[in-house]
Amino acid sequence: MRGRFITLEGPEGSGKSTQAAKLCERLGEQGIEVVKTREPGGTATGELIREILQHDRAGEPLFPESEALLFAASRAQLVRSVILPALEGGAWVVCDRFADSTTAYQGYGRGFSVDDMLNINSFAVDGAQPDVTLLLDVDVALGFDRIQKRNTENGVENDRFEREAREFHERVRQGYLALAKRFPDRFRVIDASRDEGSVQCRVWETVCRALGMEAG
Numbered sequence: 560m561r562g563r564f565i566t567l568e569g570p571e572g573s574g575k576s577t578q579a580a581k582l583c584e585r586l587g588e589q590g591i592e593v594v595k596t597r598e599p600g601g602t603a604t605g606e607l608i609r610e611i612l613q614h615d616r617a618g619e620p621l622f623p624e625s626e627a628l629l630f631a632a633s634r635a636q637l638v639r640s641v642i643l644p645a646l647e648g649g650a651w652v653v654c655d656r657f658a659d660s661t662t663a664y665q666g667y668g669r670g671f672s673v674d675d676m677l678n679i680n681s682f683a684v685d686g687a688q689p690d691v692t693l694l695l696d697v698d699v700a701l702g703f704d705r706i707q708k709r710n711t712e713n714g715v716e717n718d719r720f721e722r723e724a725r726e727f728h729e730r731v732r733q734g735y736l737a738l739a740k741r742f743p744d745r746f747r748v749i750d751a752s753r754d755e756g757s758v759q760c761r762v763w764e765t766v767c768r769a770l771g772m773e774a775g
């Protein structure tokens with residue numbers, strides 16, 4: 560039987576990565592084989608693209624058009640080499656960001672046509688549509704407080720997206736909420752301003768309900 564495909568989306572500092580890890584643990588405890596991956600990245604090619612996108616590795620300013628297509632290229636590689644083979648083999652896939660990130664960040668955030676972004680995504684993903692997308696929604700200011708704290712603790716600088724203006728991130732957040740309204744069958748919005756444990760419970764209940772599993 561084909562596995563299930565779950566994606567986590569949200570603005571900066573929404574806690575997606577932590578929640579993705581916890582969700583995978585919980586699914587594993589149910590005896591489900593889970594493949595956890597992330598975007599951009601998840602393949603050798605994708606990780607190289609991630610360096611360009613996030614850390615200016617090429618050493619030159621990136622045009623927004625190139626940025627959009629590089630995200631799509633990383634995704635095309637990940638879908639074909641990791642996601643589709645895993646799903647076809649019966650494993651479940653949990654992906655930390657996926658195509659909706661391009662629509663939210665490059666479409667709503669950068670101001671490209673949302674329909675153009677949806678078309679680029681559909682070319683990249685070869686029909687790999689998430690069964691459920693968890694939108695971890697958080698206020699931009701709160702998300703940034705979390706990021707500053709984490710980056711200071713880890714002694715790292717803000718990356719290229721974290722350096723964008725607050726207005727950019729506000730458009731991204733509103734864009735995500737618009738997508739959740741536009742695709743209500745697939746999206747579930749979770750309030751990610753709450754503490755980690757509460758969000759974890761909501762994530763689990765939501766996945767169980769969306770995919771018809773016992774919450775246990």
Ligand code: TYD
Pocket residue numbers: 570571572575576598599613630631656657658659660661662664665720721
């Ligand atoms: P990441 O370290 O995964 O950030 P986060 O912890 O916030 O998920 O970095 C991914 C960054 O790339 C993030 O700022 C969002 C951005 N992004 C896009 O702009 N478009 C995309 O299609 C994807 C996948 C990510």
